[in-house]
Amino acid sequence: MATMGGIKTEEAFAKNWAQLVELPSVTRPKPxxxxPERVAHWKKTGEKPGPVMVWTPEQTGQFLDSVKGARLYSLWYMFVFSGRRRGEMRALPxxxxxxxxxxxxxxAQMVEVAWTRLGLPPRPTR
Structure with missing residues (x-):
């Protein structure tokens, strides 16, 4: 009989213990x-309309135009057009x-689990 860390392996793997865990369902916020109306409201009140906000192509172009002379312009450009995930760009050395x-x-990619930031290998590209 084989043991792993003092536990008999036949008994340790005879049951899928993860099946006993119940996690609350989570709905992802809709981007x-x-x-223009949301921008005006945000400028007036400082309140973001939602937790996940997305720029239009025109807004993205305006941003890139505004940082054109900046040292990190190429990095911003790659961020916008390479399709990389935010966590991948955040962990980029x-x-x-x-x-x-x-x-x-x-x-690597930077992820947050239970309010703790972790550096992990990147997820495979779909």
Missing amino acids: LVWT WPEVSLDALWLHIS
Whole structure:
């Protein structure tokens, strides 16, 4: 009989213990687009219309135009057009970036689990 850390392996793996865990259902917030009305409301009150807000293509272009001369313009450009996830860009170390050659290497992603930030390997691309 094999043991693993003092536990008999036949008994440890005879049952799927994860089936006993019940997690509350969570609904993901629906992304909202920054319409002119929502922008005006936000500027007036400081309240974001929703937890997940998305720029229009025009707003994205305006942002890129506004940072055109900035040192990190190439990084912002890659962020917008490469399709990388926010957590992947957030965990990006400088040695894995070339702003001149316009390449980057994704080796990790930053995720938050129970209010703790973790660096993990990136998820596979769909």
